[in-house]
Amino acid sequence: AQSVTQPDIHITVSEGASLELRCNYSYGATPYLFWYVQSPGQGLQLLLKYFSGDTLVQGIKGFEAEFKRSQSSFNLRKPSVHWSDAAEYFCAVAPRGGFKTIFGAGTRLFVKA
Amino acid sequence: NAGVTQTPKFQVLKTGQSMTLQCAQDMNHEYMSWYRQDPGMGLRLIHYSVGAGITDQGEVPNGYNVSRSTTEDFPLRLLSAAPSQTSVYFCASSREDPGYEQYFGPGTRLTVT
Numbered sequence: 280a281q282s283v284t285q286p287d288i289h290i291t292v293s294e295g296a297s298l299e300l301r302c303n304y305s306y307g308a309t310p311y312l313f314w315y316v317q318s319p320g321q322g323l324q325l326l327l328k329y330f331s332g333d334t335l336v337q338g339i340k341g342f343e344a345e346f347k348r349s350q351s352s353f354n355l356r357k358p359s360v361h362w363s364d365a366a367e368y369f370c371a372v373a374p375r376g377g378f379k380t381i382f383g384a385g386t387r388l389f390v391k392a
Numbered sequence: 393n394a395g396v397t398q399t400p401k402f403q404v405l406k407t408g409q410s411m412t413l414q415c416a417q418d419m420n421h422e423y424m425s426w427y428r429q430d431p432g433m434g435l436r437l438i439h440y441s442v443g444a445g446i447t448d449q450g451e452v453p454n455g456y457n458v459s460r461s462t463t464e465d466f467p468l469r470l471l472s473a474a475p476s477q478t479s480v481y482f483c484a485s486s487r488e489d490p491g492y493e494q495y496f497g498p499g500t501r502l503t504v505t
Contacts, residue, residue: 283434288432311491311492313493313494315494315496321498321499322396322482322496322497322498322499323435323482323484323494323496324496325493325494325495328491328493330490330491369434369435373491373492377492378423378440378442378486378488378492379437379440379450380425380437380492380494382427382434382435382436383434384432384433384434385432385434
């Protein structure tokens, strides 16, 4: 069955520290991969996406993600976290040639001063 | 562009009442979706549409109806509200090119008592 797993329900990091949020997917073929961010009380906003090509993709707000086919992973990273990055982050996949997107359960990021 | 708009922002219903959640987009996207967001479960697809006049069920369609008479509008109808439908509802639109990136509305928080 197709699925997206975000193993960390919540993560706390200090401001200025580095961040890595994990995402693993189970899919028949390499899908389109996305990371979305949801600030409190808001809708979701796209951070970055992977379709093909370079496996390290850059997104908005200084985020990047690396696609690793052998591990079926698409982890999100940021070198230095800011207090404004506190939010919930969702990994998502969509099939090539189709659009029904599957979302992970989300990881809530807390940033401490 | 207003993007994706949803009304109302908040709604309280009694069990058995019916109502319609409105969604509109002004980006001429062919695909539109309704999701519900519940704690720890990410976003689950309720219904979706691949164009005017074409709708289909998602993962959790029971108790909801949709229609798509125009490209812009995609209302979600709750036929007889139940407490299990208490949730936050998001509408999203997307297009095939490039790769079904989704644009989300701000959400409707629904409470059924």
